[in-house]
Amino acid sequence: MGTAQADGGNLLGAADIRRIAAEEGITPTKKFGQNFVIDPGTVRKIVREAGVDAGDQVMEVGPGLGSLTLAILETGADLTAVEIDPPLAQRLPQTIAEFMPNATNRFRVVNMDALKVTPSQLPQLADAATFTLVANLPYNVATPILLTLLERFGNLDSFLVMVQKEVAERLSAQPGSKVYGTPSVKLAWYGTAKSVGNIGRNVFWPAPNVDSALVRFERHAADDPRNPNNRSVGRDLVFRLIDASFAQRRKTLHAALRKIVPSGAFERAGIDPTRRGETLDIDEFVALATACKELEA
Structure with missing residues (x-):
């Protein structure tokens, strides 16, 4: 045994x-x-x-x-x-x-x-x-x-x-x-x-x-602002931006996301478009997704 x-x-x-x-x-x-x-x-x-x-x-x-x-x-x-x-x-x-x-x-x-x-x-x-x-x-x-x-x-x-x-x-x-x-x-x-x-x-x-x-x-706890239920933007768009940003790691965000992110979204989110996806944390991806959603509204 x-x-x-x-x-x-x-x-x-x-x-x-x-x-x-x-x-x-x-x-x-x-x-x-x-x-x-x-x-x-x-x-x-x-x-x-x-x-x-x-x-x-x-x-x-x-x-x-x-x-x-x-x-x-x-x-x-x-x-x-x-x-x-x-x-x-x-x-x-x-x-x-x-x-x-x-x-x-x-x-x-x-x-x-x-x-x-x-x-x-x-x-x-x-x-x-x-x-x-x-x-x-x-x-x-x-x-x-x-x-x-x-x-x-x-x-x-x-x-x-x-x-x-x-x-x-x-x-x-x-x-x-x-x-x-x-x-x-x-x-x-x-x-x-x-x-x-x-x-x-x-x-x-x-x-x-x-x-x-x-x-x-x-x-994340239910009352945490980072909890997905408390975000102003949904998972699908955020994950789409993440996937595209890492598909070609050496590309800048501007190049990697040009088909997804509308003009002015980077500025609105306070993100330098010459950065690469590997430098962004989840909150920055959420901010970028939120900017996209607001500009397309």
Whole structure:
């Protein structure tokens, strides 16, 4: 069995992971970006950084064989797991029943693609005042998953995710940084992200050929002027400006946005058109979008 806990629950160790995988004929696939965590200390660290407490509503994307799943349930939280791989989704309830039987009534798994899931399909989360996302995300789709969930679930107020280190750096980057780009700015539309620690390769099976890191995110509070609901301009125009500004990073804003931004908008927004997109923060993109909207009114 895994690592014994005071409440009688257990976490998965390397031997447990390999046994469950062998029993089910499961091998980690590149298609789904699967690297399973085999170290109980690592999943506990993730849950601790996420600040999950008893009674919290939590979403996990890509639970895999259940390493992080059990660590989340260990806190007493209610967990909804979204798993794209049918054999893994089918096995997960059995693993919870075996290792943490007292948590089965606080756990549910949905066999779906997280990029396609909607609030109506996850009523437990949709009806909650707020919920948090805690996940070891597949490296190849981490950014679109985060942005899609933030867009669809207005009550997703925080997340703590493990992603490829380079992705973590992009998500938390500030203007002027070499890795600052569309993910950095779009995430800043919703709230504040920061990198909160690195994770070694040896805690995974199979070990990836890249390093991993943790990113923590807090959505802007409802009464914060930066909250999207309090902005005078919508997300679509702002994101359109962001995409165009970074499509050709070396171009000035004037050149990159000439088909979108009307004459006089830069001056109205107080932005020098000879700057490049990589120097603008989210508030400046919002100011530019607002100027465009006002001039076209």
